[in-house]
Amino acid sequence: MVALSGTGTDTAGTDLAAGKPTSESSHTDVYPSSNVTDGNQGSYWESANNTFPQWVQVDLGSARSASRVVLQLPAGWGARTQTLTLGGSTDGTTFTTLKSSAAHTFDPSTRNTVTLTFPAATQRYFRVTITAKSGWPAGQVSEFQIWTS
Numbered sequence: 001m002v003a004l005s006g007t008g009t010d011t012a013g014t015d016l017a018a019g020k021p022t023s024e025s026s027h028t029d030v031y032p033s034s035n036v037t038d039g040n041q042g043s044y045w046e047s048a049n050n051t052f053p054q055w056v057q058v059d060l061g062s063a064r065s066a067s068r069v070v071l072q073l074p075a076g077w078g079a080r081t082q083t084l085t086l087g088g089s090t091d092g093t094t095f096t097t098l099k100s101s102a103a104h105t106f107d108p109s110t111r112n113t114v115t116l117t118f119p120a121a122t123q124r125y126f127r128v129t130i131t132a133k134s135g136w137p138a139g140q141v142s143e144f145q146i147w148t149s
Contacts, residue, residue, distance in 0.1 A: 016066060017058045017126070017146040025055045028138060033057075036144040041072050041111075044142035047130070054139035057127035058146060063090050065148065067120040069099075071128065072143040073112040080135030081105045086116050088123030095127055103132075112142075 017037050024033035024045060031046035033056045047054035069086055083103050087095035098118045106112040126146050130139035 013147040015145045016064050021059045036141050041142050047139035049138045053129050053131045055127050055129040063122045063124045065120050065122045066146045068147040069116045070145040071114045073106045075111045079107045082130050083132040085129045087127045088121050089125040092125050
């Protein structure tokens, strides 16, 4: 038997985006970007219809290191595919590509969750740009989580 003491760490990481300010290229009706960091998978951001590209971003307030972004749509929605690019910026103006453009399927069997992994990057702003989407003619994201590990 060995006695242990000290402070543990959460091996799942920390969602840096929770409650942080957001911005967007556009939004429709009552679906603003602030919904993507509210912790509620049932609320969502929706861009203007029939116009791509569209984007939504999170401002962490200061540059932080992250290596994983989790995007969600409402869990009860049917499957749909969005073509996504993930960018990062330290100044909110010049963005570098963290994850190249690719089609990602949001499937209700996985709670409509897509995980984007990338080499750890220290950025203040994280932006997902949507260039195409099946199922509805607008970009949509309900949760935009940014993880430290």
